[in-house]
Amino acid sequence: MIDAVLTKRLRQIVGENNYRDDQEARISHSYDGTPMLQSLPDGVIYPSSTEQVSEIMKALAAYRVPVVSRGSGSNLCGGTVPVAGGVVMVMHRMNRILEIDMENLTATVQPGIITGEFIAHVESLGLFYPPDPSSMKISTIGGNIAECSGGLRGLKYGTTKDYVIGLEAVLASGDIIRTGGKLMKDVAGYDLTKLLVGSEGTLAIITEATLKLVPPPASKKTMLAMYKDLYGAARTVSRIIEGKIIPATLEFMDNPTIRVVDDFAKLGLPRDMEAILLIEQDGDSETVERDIAKIREICELEQADRIEVAENREQAEKLLTARRSAFTALARLRPTTMLEDATVPRSRIAEMVLRINEIARKYDVAIATFGHAGDGNLHPTATTDARDKEEVHRVEQAFEDIFQAAIEFGGTITGEHGVGLVKAPFLEWKVGPAGLEVMKGIKNAFDPHHLLNPGKIFAKETRKRVVIERG
Amino acid sequence: MIDAVLTKRLRQIVGENNYRDDQEARISHSYDGTPMLQSLPDGVIYPSSTEQVSEIMKALAAYRVPVVSRGSGSNLCGGTVPVAGGVVMVMHRMNRILEIDMENLTATVQPGIITGEFIAHVESLGLFYPPDPSSMKISTIGGNIAECSGGLRGLKYGTTKDYVIGLEAVLASGDIIRTGGKLMKDVAGYDLTKLLVGSEGTLAIITEATLKLVPPPASKKTMLAMYKDLYGAARTVSRIIEGKIIPATLEFMDNPTIRVVDDFAKLGLPRDMEAILLIEQDGDSETVERDIAKIREICELEQADRIEVAENREQAEKLLTARRSAFTALARLRPTTMLEDATVPRSRIAEMVLRINEIARKYDVAIATFGHAGDGNLHPTATTDARDKEEVHRVEQAFEDIFQAAIEFGGTITGEHGVGLVKAPFLEWKVGPAGLEVMKGIKNAFDPHHLLNPGKIFAKETRKRVVIERG
Structure with a gap:
């Protein structure tokens, strides 16, 4: 697919060692965080x-070679698996913080910086970047x-x-656009x-981002309520x-999760x-103090069996560990862990x-x-074994039913x-045929030859939705 | 443009009295809030x-008749002037609050409801919808x-x-799409x-919206600082x-505004x-109290000549009146008031x-x-007389220079x-030729025959940008 002339051109652009087509490089970029x-x-x-990036895109566009841009590939939707082959563009070398503007409370960064490192730097300057995906x-x-990406603080602070507030991005054509700015x-x-x-x-392909920073909360309190x-x-x-x-945080774990986490x-x-609910409030x-007291009253009213309020950061960290280790703990049970993120209006959580x-x-x-109970964003997580095709098939059927239930409750898949590969067949359930057509139109406007991450969001075939009669 | 058959069809859809082509209806919908x-x-x-709405769009699409949907037409960018003729679709009959969901803190409304009435209803239920455009x-x-739309509370609370978080909308084809939902x-x-x-x-054409509501702040304090x-x-x-x-609010008035407002x-x-800065903080x-005290210190440090902190709501209202009457006061000076909204990073306000x-x-x-100093969003307002073509031309040239200055300072037009008619020739200055092409592609994806509000956002000709050498 990539001939000698194109290979030479790509090496000209990035330097000999920064384009690789050896087996090791290819295999290690053939998968992502999705099983x-x-x-x-x-x-x-x-x-x-x-x-x-612009020169690479011009070269790839001329040869109609697809490209998958990625960072660490920690996504859970198959979002960076190069299903159409082509080139994987790894952004890790573009990992600088270009500016922290203390007057405008903005950060300008390259895309390859590790989220946690960026957050640590921002916090060292006495500022706050709230999005905190578990993969940070x-x-x-x-x-x-x-x-x-979302995270534990999404309820109060929103998501990425x-x-x-501003982006620099390279289009499929190689043209560079700049959107927004240091502007509220x-x-x-x-x-x-x-x-x-x-x-x-x-x-x-995002090549630079301007991010809004906010003043950090002065204090924080953490509690668990068990039911x-x-x-x-x-x-x-x-x-x-x-x-x-x-x-700030309102997280949920069900009984199977509690057991595994405790083990x-x-x-x-x-x-x-x-x-178990993990609840945090921050602010003055x-x-x-007042919010945590009120929340405790509500928990008692709703017959919480046990309530633990952390007295200090050390205790808080222990309570947080319960929720934070959920995925890791579940992943130890069986060889394959499949984690989804069906979301419903928060009033429908129990039913869901x-x-x-x-x-x-x-x-x-x-x-x-x-998952994130306050957001209605649940993570049903199946533990299975990829080698057991029959069981995996049953898991997939179960997830299909779960997506359908989310839609039924007024939620989303x-x-x-993200949609990626995994949820592409179900997107139409959420957005409808007209919505899907509009999205395809947008895709075509940006990327007429479908060179950018092909196979994602839009599936070749939409899964049929089975209407279930319920009493 | 609209023949007897189409007229008959439109009357069939909405009822005899709800389609009008008499002079009175046509003239009163030929302009909007823009001079x-x-x-x-x-x-x-x-x-x-x-x-x-869907049936109307199907009929209009079949005849390729353009449509301008509008509410009260209070916009300031010529956004609802029907420059290509066709049909003006007035949404005032679709003005119901369909639901206030106290569990999910959402409101679902039709588009024609008056913002102020909606806010009053929400507040009567002890909830808060922050966007407060001056036209509310x-x-x-x-x-x-x-x-x-933005408003005075945009700095802390953001804009519309x-x-x-969710919309129902009718496409140019008449197809109905639903986006988002009661989902965070x-x-x-x-x-x-x-x-x-x-x-x-x-x-x-937006036919329904799901809006996020938030808990109201417990208290609020208002102050003026004069320099x-x-x-x-x-x-x-x-x-x-x-x-x-x-x-919550951080507003600015310059000397000419102060004089006019005081008159x-x-x-x-x-x-x-x-x-003069008008400053409000809300919250617990x-x-x-703590924030206002700190702000007062900063004002004193920066040699504010006079500082007034309202002791009660009545005094606060008096201070707010100063800012709120700016537009009205300016509008009394001369027959024509032209108000713009060039925006810069907030660190560049004095220069701007x-x-x-x-x-x-x-x-x-x-x-x-x-204007909204905290947002860097200024309202330079020219008072002139539409009959004096020569002066109006000078005002237009001045605004052109102002837009250019905003861009130069890293801001936006x-x-x-909104862009509407008035700023369409300048859009490319902000978004660049590649950005403009992408936007045109999105427009074509949604509305291939350009029936929806034609002539807005995209100008026939982009104004040339004169590069000024500065010392």
Whole structure:
């Protein structure tokens, strides 16, 4: 697919060592954080500047060679698997913080910087960048922007989208565009900034981002509330919001997750609880104290069996560990872990968890559920074994039912992971045929030859939706 | 343009009295809130449901008749002037609040509801919808969404875009799409919700919106700080933000505005001040007291000549009146008021105000400047007389220089009013030729025959940018 002339040109652009087509480079960029998906690229390229990205795109466009831009590939939707071959463009060399502007409270960064490193730097300057995807220790800001990553602080602070105010991006043609800026407001034409956030590398390659920073909260308090009744936990979530408190974090773990986490992290969690809520509030200390007291009252009213409020950061970290180790703990159970992010209006969480359990029983698969209760964003997680094709098929059927249930409850097939390969067949369920056509039109406007991350978002075939009669 | 068969069909859809082509209806929908722009439509239609909007679009599409959807037409960019004739679609009959969901903190509304009425209803339920455009007493939510309206609370709370989480819209084809939902997170495909917000009626006709509501702040405090030195006022703005305080409101008036407002509202403002800042903070009372005290310190440090902190709501209203009456007061001076919304990074405000004054002197026109200092969103306002073509030409030249200056300072041609007709020739200055091409591609994807609000955003000719050498 990539002939000698193009190979030579690519090496001219990035330097001899920064274009690789050896087996090692190809294999190690043939998969991402999503299980059971693999496809070999023809080559791997490592640009170091916007100009190089532009020149690469001009060369690839001339040869109609597809390109998958990526950071660390920690996504969970098969978003960076090069299913059409071509070139994988790794952004790790473009990893500088170009500016922190203390007067305008903005950061300008290259896409390849690791999210956690960026956050640490921002915090060392006494500022705050709220989006905190679980993958932040390895994920890149560019990847977060491509997938519109969420995180534990999403309920109060929003997701990546809410903090990207300007972008530089290279189009499929090689043309460079700049959107937004260090501006809190800009309505000059269509909002290309927000359109590119979450577009999964299918519209343009992001080469620079201007991010909004905010003042950090003065204090924070962390608590766990444990319930024998799932509905009590769900009602707690609703009552907190109805009580006009928006906590920084409002996370949920179901019984299967609690057990696995306790086995793994030895936290002494009560294994007979149906649900645990992890709740954090931040802000001024008076506000935090008052909110946490009110939340505690609500938990008690809803018959929480046990409530633990951390007295200091060390205790808080211990409580946070329970939630943070959920994925790792589940991943230890069986060889393959499949984690989804069906999302419902937050008032429907209890119904959704019960439905997920029902579906798991129907297909005889092991699904544990945890996630961002305040956002209605749940992570039903199946533990299985990729070598057992029959069981994997049942897991896939279960997820299909789960997506359908999310839609039925007024929700969506993905809250923060993106569509990628995995959910492409289900996108039409959420957006309808007319919505899908509009999205395809946008794709064609940006990328007429479908060179940018082909095969993602748009599936060759939409899965048929089975209408289930319910009593 | 609209023949008898189409007229009959339109009357069938909406009922005899809800399609009008008499002179009165046509003339009263030939202009909007923007001065000196007028163009007669062929007819005016008043749908009462999404289904009617869909049927109307199918009929108009079959005849290739353009349509301008509008609410109260209070925009300031010529956004709803029917320059290509066709049908004006007035959304005032679709003005219901369909649901306030207290559990999910969302409102679902039709586009024709008056913003102020919606806000009053939401507040009566103890909730808060922050976007507060100055036109809110007459503007509609649909119009706010089309223009992505800002307002005085934008600095802390963001603009309309930040509160629209779901939309129902009718495409040019008559197809109905639904985007987002009662969901705090949704990454199922491209973000059509945010794309439609601020698309000025050029991509689809919004027929329903789901809005995010938030808990109201417990208390609020209002102050004025007056400066003999413009830079002192500008530095105050920067120091407040640098001091990690984000006030709810941080507004600016220059000397010409102060004088005019004082003549009008008889507030006893000191007429020799170069700048007045109106500052509000809201939140928990401890936070508000602490922030206002810190802000007062900063104002004193920056040599504010006079500081007034309102002791109660009545006093606060008096202080707010100073800023709120700016436009009305200016509008009384001369027959024609032209108000723009060039926006710069907030660190560049003082330079921008000085540049505006320089430009006003250069063209010998009267320009007063007020606006949202915290956002860097200024409203240079020229008072002139539409009958004096020569003077109006000088005003237009001055605004052209002002847009250019905004771009030079890293800003944008419009922060909250939209591009419409007025700024279409300047859009390329902000977004570049490649950005403009991408936007045209999006337009074509949604509306291949350019039936939706033709002539807006995209100009036939882009104004040439004169590069000025500066010392």
